[in-house]
Amino acid sequence: MTVRVPGKVNLHLGIGPRRRDGYHDVASVYQAVSIQDEVAAAAGPGLSVTTSGPEAAAVPAGAANLAARAAVALARHTGVAPDAHLSISKRIPVAGGMAGGSADAAAALVACDALWGTHLDRPQLHALAAGLGSDVPFALHGGTALGVGRGELLSPVLARGTCHWVLAFAAQGMSTPAVYAELDRQRTGTGAGMSDPAPVLAALRAGDPAALGRALTNDLQRAALRLRPGLRRVLDAGLDLGALGAVVSGSGPTCALLVRSEPEAVRVAAALAGLDVCSRVRRATGPVPGARVVPGGEG
Numbered sequence: 001m002t003v004r005v006p007g008k009v010n011l012h013l014g015i016g017p018r019r020r021d022g023y024h025d026v027a028s029v030y031q032a033v034s035i036q037d038e039v040a041a042a043a044g045p046g047l048s049v050t051t052s053g054p055e056a057a058a059v060p061a062g063a064a065n066l067a068a069r070a071a072v073a074l075a076r077h078t079g080v081a082p083d084a085h086l087s088i089s090k091r092i093p094v095a096g097g098m099a100g101g102s103a104d105a106a107a108a109l110v111a112c113d114a115l116w117g118t119h120l121d122r123p124q125l126h127a128l129a130a131g132l133g134s135d136v137p138f139a140l141h142g143g144t145a146l147g148v149g150r151g152e153l154l155s156p157v158l159a160r161g162t163c164h165w166v167l168a169f170a171a172q173g174m175s176t177p178a179v180y181a182e183l184d185r186q187r188t189g190t191g192a193g194m195s196d197p198a199p200v201l202a203a204l205r206a207g208d209p210a211a212l213g214r215a216l217t218n219d220l221q222r223a224a225l226r227l228r229p230g231l232r233r234v235l236d237a238g239l240d241l242g243a244l245g246a247v248v249s250g251s252g253p254t255c256a257l258l259v260r261s262e263p264e265a266v267r268v269a270a271a272l273a274g275l276d277v278c279s280r281v282r283r284a285t286g287p288v289p290g291a292r293v294v295p296g297g298e299g
């Protein structure tokens with residue numbers, strides 16, 4: 001049973017003050033993009049996880065892996081034995097701000113649900129996903145969606161057309177809690193609040209890539225740049241090369257450059273790769289669907 005699952009970029013990430021539970025209320029416009037992991041689930045005995053791909057060594061092993069925790073949560077919820085071997089083929093950058101760990105958890109839920117024949121409905125899968133992490137429900141959902149609460153309360157967004165992205169990956173990941181903590185420090189005493197997703201939503205509705213490029217917003221970006229000043233060079237280089245907009249994705253360090261077309265993506269990606277401002281450059285399109293069994297991967 002093999003499930004393909006997308007990474008995300010945040011077209012808008014508005015962040016409110018820190019809540020009593022330590023999380024922050026967000027208004028996040030997520031888009032699922034064509035940088036995808038695959039999670040294959042095979043019969044046990046027991047629960048084990050292996051990872052392949054260029055960054056496999058950076059992925060937590062065993063019970064610390066969010067995909068393993070997803071399998072355990074599903075087994076507990078349905079009363080089956082957590083017997084599965086999960087093989088993760090990793091393409092989404094690790095600790096990259098593209099919700100790769102969350103994606104693997106969503107894929108593991110879908111794969112184990114099919115392997116074990118537990119057949120949960122979407123709301124039940126969604127509830128389990130929300131218990132695993134703020135971005136896990138979106139990885140199930142895919143497409144383009146607005147997430148509020150911690151990010152887990154989703155509604156679909158009307159988005160016309162395809163977005164073309166050039167994604168700049170960094171060699172070293174960043175810690176999401178550390179970036180949120182830096183934001184809290186920066187905001188202390190300023191009264192700064194959550195920025196409004198309306199301009200991004202309007203640009204998506206209109207299918208206007210230039211307006212979308214101008215509207216891309218991330219309230220975590222200043223904190224991510226403080227912790228990783230070199231990301232400024234990536235964003236500036238993208239804009240100098242003619243990108244319509246450039247933004248840090250989530251808590252970083254991946255930078256997302258919106259461009260007008262596929263040929264533009266080829267040109268900007270090649271030029272950016274030659275500048276030595278980031279570790280790897282990939283092209284992607286969005287939106288793409290959420291976690292789905294790969295056709296022919298049911299066995």
Ligand code: C5P
Pocket residue numbers: 022023024025026132133134135149150151176177178180
């Ligand atoms: O939900 P998840 O486990 O992915 O969140 C990781 C960390 O990111 C949290 O521990 C918290 O520090 C931060 N976070 C937050 N507010 C959110 C989502 C995440 O503060 N809405």
